[in-house]
Amino acid sequence: MTAISTSQRITIDPITRLEGHGKIEIFLDEAGEVANAYFQVPELRGFEVFCLGRPAEEMPRLTNRICGVCPEAHHMAAAKALDDLYHVDPPPTAKKLRELLYSAFYVTDHTTHFYALGGPDFVVGPDAPASQRNILGVVAKVGVEAGLKVINTRKRNHEVIKIIGGRVIHPVSALPGGMSKPINEEERQFIEEAAHENIEFALWSLDLFEQIVLQNSAYVDLILSDGYTQRTYYMGLVDENNHVNFYDGLVRVVDPDGVEFCKYAPHEYTEHVAEHVEPYSYLKYPYLKEVGWKGFVDGKDSGMYCCTPLSRLNAADGMATPRAQEAYEKFYETLGGKPVHHTLATHWARLIELLYAAERMLELVTDPEITSPNVRTIPTETPTVGIGIVEAPRGTLTHHYETDENGILTRVNLIVGTTNNYAPITLSIKRAAQAMIHNGEVNDGILNMIEMAFRSYDPCLSCATHSLPGQMPLEVIVRDANGDIIDRRSQYCTP
């Protein structure tokens, strides 16, 4: 990197200036072109350290406090790490209950993202005023009925999470060797009903995407455009048939040509993934160890990888349920084969995963074993090392615990969902800035473009960049070399 004297500097704070949850800084060179872009995460909470000394079995209830948006993911990764730690195999029903809860969680999470956060860009339109690009705008466009469908989807799946997990936010029921409580027939019927409704809702959502996005060539061109294309490695959890799985399996990585690069079990994660440190951010940058950290560049020689719904589809050979498989095939036919490198296609991929989660829910809840009272295996072995991996909506989630012979934690390492995408998000921001800023002129479209690139990843920096009804305010401040503001643009209010 050549040293460039700063002539202008742009600061973009997602949310608000002092929010403390994420900051984008763009530096221009003297010619007014983008010299570099930085995306900083100003938060560190230290769960890896303060969990030391705690009994390992408390981890499903401790680590869900990392994130109130995806506590279910931490709850499940922790439970799996504990099964491994205690060398215990939970009864089949317990595993199915966990996956059932987890599928319901995926349905609500992907629904929220599509309708409240990412989808408005398409449903309402990328050129619509920002004030309309939110859930209310979606409702205005597709009807109040649609809004109710979204709210009810969230509501019924929250109820499913509460039935199996005991609580909606921060569930409590997973423990080493299984689940604390079975479900009864009445509860099963409720969940089955919810699963049917979820499938209908997912199909309806895909149909909506087809009508509004795929039948509009301007949107398709936008998805296929260069500014939103990035050739990286892709990671995702797969089952024994190399189909997408959220709860269990092996981590598979494909290279930018779509060829399998590696496939690893939880215990091998440190052989494949390492984390790079920069002094300007509290968050580390994971990368593929065998390729190496090459900075913020894409391509086969850079260890940067992505872990998003699109990445999971790219990393797998297909979907395990019939209708999701159909949607999967159509996805690649439409977008020109595998792998797809267009970050905006992530929204479509998310809806395919939504359908899979809904179909999987129905499979699990109609399994004759699901109401079996046998949901616990009592561990008998001495605990040692436990590593659990689940696929969180925002990326592969790894929990690694080591304990003494009493199960008291002596070492904890966590690689959290969004973290996986930290480097590619940074690169996407830089690309958007390079495309939109020339001769020191900050194009109005920059906020939009950065925001859209950002949203496709659905980044959750401890839920930080989530703003619930779909707004992610961005503010651009252009400063001269003395740090004085010479231009200021904001997404929502013109000062």
Add this chain to the structure above:
Amino acid sequence: MAENGKPKLALYWAASCGGCEISVLAIHEKILDVAEAFDIVFWPCVMDFKVSDVEALEDGEIDVCLFNGAIRTDENAHMAHLLRRKSKVMVAYGSCAMEGCMPGLANFYDRERIMQFVYHDSPSTDNPDGVEPQTRTEVPEGELTLPGFWNTVRTLDQIVPVEYFIPGCPPEAKWTEAAINAIISGELPPPGSVIGMDVTVCDECPRERSEKKITRFYRPYEIIPDPDICLLDQGLFCAGIATRAGCGALCPQVNMGCRGCYGPNEGVVDGGARLISAIASVIDAKTPEEIDAVLDTLPDPAGYFYRFTLARSLMERTRLERQNGHKVARPLEEVPRLDPALKE
């Protein structure tokens, strides 16, 4: 009050997991009543407001501020001070703001230990040059800054005076609603009140409690408890006996012990100390040695007794005061915690 006569409301998240924000939205369609009844002047998680909007307000112009999350960085503290100055009534919303919650367990360790592990010792970290995040970093194009990360997690009322507390991790929707209704009707309990009930989780728990004396504790994975009998009677640690009611005994209803997210009852200065004495009273022992022998079967007592309350505990305050050389803001015992008129 706004010109339209609606009270002005602000909501903010500091060091938070986001669960409290989601719990505010969990009042579902009633959120529309909130939008109807209040003039929302600041809610960065949900709507586009700038800190400068808050700075532009008169002191005391915000009627009520619901503040969730603990205080962990310079920025968190800055926002706590700013919102305090601008608000007539400051509410610590949720366990993190009220008592530090689980992230407050970080006070068992210090910043250096966290930095050492995360950036050096973690098995996935690759950091041959020993780089650590800095509050100021020179990059080729200029300087980047990060907020300072504190050694200690603090509760909101250790930083600024607080009028009301809404307990829970996160608070259950009915209490959020109760608080909002109280604000709308102007029937606020006396300052210092905790919005909630003053009985214990046991009072809401459907399990049969015979106050059996126990001779040992079991780890949660060691036994499959009888579904109708009190967990504590069966030797499973349950903080319900010294935890404020309000959640409806959610955890015991799925066979898991309460961990105390609603915090202690009225008048209790140190939640952990109260829990220790409550637990000690169910132990089948006569001498301190015998009690110790039973407590030895409970691993990590500090982590169990202070799971949610470490940051606000007496133990913690003594340490803070020694460190600061003066009393921390608003010690707990100076805050009268009166029964709100919101009892069910």
